[in-house]
Every structure is written in C-alpha cells, then in structure tokens.
Amino acid sequence: MNKLEHVLSGVEIVQVIGSTALDVPCVGFDSRNVVSGQLFIAISGTQVDGHKYIPDAIAKGTKIVVCEKLPEVQPEGVTFVVVPDSLVACGRIAANFYDNPSKKLRLVGITGTNGKTTTVTLLYRMFRELGYKVGLLSTVVNYVDDKKVDATHTTPDAVELNKLLNQMVEAGCEYCFMEVSSHSIDQHRIEGLHFEGAIFSNITHDHLDYHKTFDAYIKAKKAFFDNLSKSSFALTNVDDKNGMVMVQNCNANIKTYGLKSPADYKSRIIESHFDGMLLNINGDDVWTRFLGEFNGYNLTAVYATSLLLGANKDEVLRVLSMLGPVSGRFEYVKSKSGITAIVDYAHTPDALDNVIATINKMRKEDQRLLVVVGAGGNRDKTKRSVMASVAVNNADFVVLTSDNPRNEDPNDILNDMRQGIKPEQMGKVLTIVDRKEGIKTACMLAKANDIILVAGKGHENYQEVNGVKHHFDDKEVLREIFESLQ
Numbered sequence: 001m002n003k004l005e006h007v008l009s010g011v012e013i014v015q016v017i018g019s020t021a022l023d024v025p026c027v028g029f030d031s032r033n034v035v036s037g038q039l040f041i042a043i044s045g046t047q048v049d050g051h052k053y054i055p056d057a058i059a060k061g062t063k064i065v066v067c068e069k070l071p072e073v074q075p076e077g078v079t080f081v082v083v084p085d086s087l088v089a090c091g092r093i094a095a096n097f098y099d100n101p102s103k104k105l106r107l108v109g110i111t112g113t114n115g116k117t118t119t120v121t122l123l124y125r126m127f128r129e130l131g132y133k134v135g136l137l138s139t140v141v142n143y144v145d146d147k148k149v150d151a152t153h154t155t156p157d158a159v160e161l162n163k164l165l166n167q168m169v170e171a172g173c174e175y176c177f178m179e180v181s182s183h184s185i186d187q188h189r190i191e192g193l194h195f196e197g198a199i200f201s202n203i204t205h206d207h208l209d210y211h212k213t214f215d216a217y218i219k220a221k222k223a224f225f226d227n228l229s230k231s232s233f234a235l236t237n238v239d240d241k242n243g244m245v246m247v248q249n250c251n252a253n254i255k256t257y258g259l260k261s262p263a264d265y266k267s268r269i270i271e272s273h274f275d276g277m278l279l280n281i282n283g284d285d286v287w288t289r290f291l292g293e294f295n296g297y298n299l300t301a302v303y304a305t306s307l308l309l310g311a312n313k314d315e316v317l318r319v320l321s322m323l324g325p326v327s328g329r330f331e332y333v334k335s336k337s338g339i340t341a342i343v344d345y346a347h348t349p350d351a352l353d354n355v356i357a358t359i360n361k362m363r364k365e366d367q368r369l370l371v372v373v374g375a376g377g378n379r380d381k382t383k384r385s386v387m388a389s390v391a392v393n394n395a396d397f398v399v400l401t402s403d404n405p406r407n408e409d410p411n412d413i414l415n416d417m418r419q420g421i422k423p424e425q426m427g428k429v430l431t432i433v434d435r436k437e438g439i440k441t442a443c444m445l446a447k448a449n450d451i452i453l454v455a456g457k458g459h460e461n462y463q464e465v466n467g468v469k470h471h472f473d474d475k476e477v478l479r480e481i482f483e484s485l486q
C-alpha cells in the first residue's frame, strides 16, 4: 500500500491539517467516482471549481483532500493538504502513486498542431517491428504492448496516464511513444513525467478557443521543452517558424530535422506517386507508402527518433519502407466506377491545406477534386471560415457539412464557415447539414476518375451531437454509398 508521504514527495505544500501517517488506496480528482479512503484532489477547472465538491467527496469516503483553499467545514479524521496549484500537485501525486513508471521505460513525447498521431503510431510500429515491447498513447487508440485500450483524449489525464504507463512497465514494455497535446501541457497532465525524448512537429492555427492567443498556444507547447532534463533529447522541426523558439530555453540535447533548411536529419522528396513517395534521408533513398510533404516531415521525425534511441540505421530504413497508413489519415475508398475517395483527419486550416495540396500535385488535369468538410462545435470558431476558404480556393467543388456539432447548432457552425467564402465562389459550394447526405451528394456529383476528399473526422466512428455519440464512420458511409451507386 502507498504511504501518503511517498505519494506527496516532490509536491509543494503550503499547509497540512490532520495526520499524514496514512495509507493511500487510490487517487482521483472527480467526486463522482470517489471510493472509500481515496485521496481527492480538488481542481478548479474550465467549467466548475472542484473545491465545490469536497463535501461530496468526503461524504463518499475521501480521507485525504488536496486543495488550493480549505473548505469551511473540515470534518474530524480527514486530512487536508493545501497546495499552491492543484493541477501540478495532481500530476506529481499520480506519478508517485504509480511509483513513477515514466522512469522505468524510455518515454518519448511529441507535441505540435498536426502530425502527432501519425508520428507516434509509426514509432510504435517501428519499435515493435524491431522486436521490442512498446506502449502507445494516441488520439486514436492506446496500446499496452499488444493490448488495445480505448482512448478518450489525445493525452489522458494524469491519473489515467500514469496508470497506463505503469501497466506498460508491468507488461515489460521498454518504450512508450505518446502524444502531448497543448491542453495536457497547460493542465499539467504530464507533470512529473520523465521524457527521454521530446519532438516538435509544427504549430499552426488551432485551439484558440482554449489558449486565446497564438502566443499563449506557443508558450504552452514550449513549456514541454523548457522542462526536459539534460539527459533527454529534443528533436525539433527546423523548417517550422517556431521550431527553434521551442528549444530556446531547453537543457536537453537539441537535434533538428527538416526538408528545407540544413538539419541534423534532413530529407528530400525525390519522387511522388499516388501509392507512395521516394525519400532521401541523410543520403539514403527509401521508398515509403506515404504521400505528401507533411508525411516527409513525419517520416523524418520517426527516422531521427529511432536513431536517437539507438536503433540500427539499416534496420530503421527497412522498417520505414514497410510501414502503412495510420487509421483515418489519407485512407482510400474506391468506387467501381473509378472515383477515389480519400478520408483524412484534417481538422485544422494547415492540415486541410497540406492534404489538398498533396492531392492537387498528384491529380491529372481531367480529374476534379470535390471536398466535403465541416468544423467541430465547442471548439475554435476562428478556424472555421479559414478552413472553408482553404477548401474553396483549392478545390473544384466543396460541400460544407457537419463535423461533430457537440452542443452548438450545426447551422451556426456552417454560417461561420461560409464567412470565408467570397460571393463569386458560392457557385461551387453546397451546404448540406446532414454529413451522410453531404458525402452522398459529393459522390453523386463526382464523375469516374474524380477525387473526393472527406476531411475532418478520419478514424472517428461517431458523430457527437448534444452530448450523444451516434455511430458514424466516413469510410463506412463511403463504401455504403459506392455500393448503392453501382
């Protein structure tokens, strides 16, 4: 059993009321899931102040409360630990509770607006192929070696995160590759973790609803690199405008990668086809099954990370050429009549721009591009019009439709998107609220040989409307429509 003293080690404490000679059977921050004897951390969140639920947690059996301010009523037999920042404390407590699993494996995290899932998934597959037991924490799915664990967030909360890392240690994993979202850095979900490596992919427009300014978004990501130890490596994309900013105050061993500027790991795209591209990485040619300059960056980051972790270069190049697409990222569904549909998770202006540019470079003059795209509700509103404008400026036809409306009226989201379209462009735009109808319309408008890009939801197998997740899968819908159109 964990002793309270151990669980609190390294936690900055302002005041303690009550006994500290206690066992801690479990830790958590949500009064709705409290179990008897549990340590409860009261967190002031984005929606409510968790301090409000302290009495509730105590009524359910909490014996230790970690909080920033003491509640008015302090029942006998309950220990109160006052800390300056509950989120920071939560990260450290969670790591201690699971006996700091991040120190028992070789943990590499990646942050950036786009490319995180792709990069960590490929690293997970790379190291498994190299013969290791590996863990993965990603938007799409988590893995404890070969055991699948559903993912609810890109980066889990601190308790879930350390629990999963601990399961990886117990399963004998040597490596773990994880996505580090800007939310998770800001909310200290990664506090107290030891990263052997940190990767920066890129930073472009997203999440301004949460971070408010682009500068604050940059600072959130940079904090990941500021906190690395000397023994770690930081691998940054030198071609990104903020690539070197990220590592300005970083103590780690700094390495760079890129396609344009000089870098420690430098690639060039030699040839591109619809079924893959030939890359030259640091002088070696390698065929890959990926498309697009953006994937050139992802693959170079995978190569560099593998080498920085000590893998053999020839082995890494061999595996790199075998790796296939990541679920929901540039996946094809083809109709018998010759229409190619591409399902891609592009849900930011930059991702959409990259994916469309990749298709445009590849398609022949007689092939039209139709884009079906929406934008998520309860998320950054300012990216909506930009995404619509990216689509309409670069495609032959656009269907604006719903993504995950969440708690917003889908028509409001579509109106925001339409602000990005000039009146003279409206002739090549249709607005169809129902996503299935939107996809169907694009399929009916497409001629043999045309390309349809269905963007925004990628691997997601649901559509979230008013708190309810209804089954919805872009690939499945496309297959169904193509079948019915034969």
Ligand SMILES: CC(=O)N[C@H]1[C@@H](OP(=O)(O)OP(=O)(O)OC[C@H]2O[C@@H](n3ccc(=O)[nH]c3=O)[C@H](O)[C@@H]2O)O[C@H](CO)[C@@H](O)[C@@H]1O[C@H](C)C(=O)N[C@@H](C)C(=O)N[C@H](CCC(=O)O)C(=O)O
Pocket (backbone or CB within 6 Å): 029, 030, 031, 032, 042, 043, 044, 045, 046, 047, 048, 049, 050, 051, 053, 139, 152, 153, 154, 155, 156, 157, 158, 181, 182, 183, 184, 187
């Ligand atoms: C905006 C945001 O990031 N919110 C996250 C945050 O919740 P919050 O601060 O809003 O919590 P809150 O509802 O205000 O509650 C405050 C505290 O009171 C507690 N509480 C609340 C009610 C109650 O009855 N009892 C109780 O104890 C809560 O457990 C919490 O500790 O902390 C929670 C626990 O870690 C997260 O689950 C939650 O993620 C929400 C669901 C979410 O949608 N997050 C998204 C935006 C997100 O994190 N996305 C990033 C990736 C983005 C990307 O990849 O591009 C991610 O890492 O997934």
Ligand SMILES: Nc1ncnc2c1ncn2[C@@H]1O[C@H](COP(=O)(O)OP(=O)(O)OP(=O)(O)O)[C@@H](O)[C@H]1O
Pocket (backbone or CB within 6 Å): 112, 113, 114, 115, 116, 117, 118, 119, 139, 154, 179, 201, 202, 294, 295, 297, 298, 328, 329, 330, 344, 345, 346, 347, 350, 351, 352, 354, 355, 458
């Ligand atoms: N390196 C990259 N640079 C720019 N765009 C990219 C890059 N890699 C992938 N993309 C585009 O962004 C989309 C999302 O990619 P991916 O899921 O790998 O990113 P992510 O950072 O994990 O996203 P999220 O923040 O939602 O978890 C892809 O479907 C593709 O359109």
Ligand SMILES: N[C@H](CCC[C@H](N)C(=O)O)C(=O)O
Pocket (backbone or CB within 6 Å): 139, 154, 347, 375, 376, 377, 379, 403, 404, 456, 457, 460
């Ligand atoms: N991790 C991202 C995913 C967005 C995916 C898109 N389909 C949407 O719902 O906006 C977010 O939570 O902002």
Ligand SMILES: [Mg+2]
Pocket (backbone or CB within 6 Å): 116, 117, 118, 138, 139, 140, 154, 179
């Ligand atoms: Mg992701």
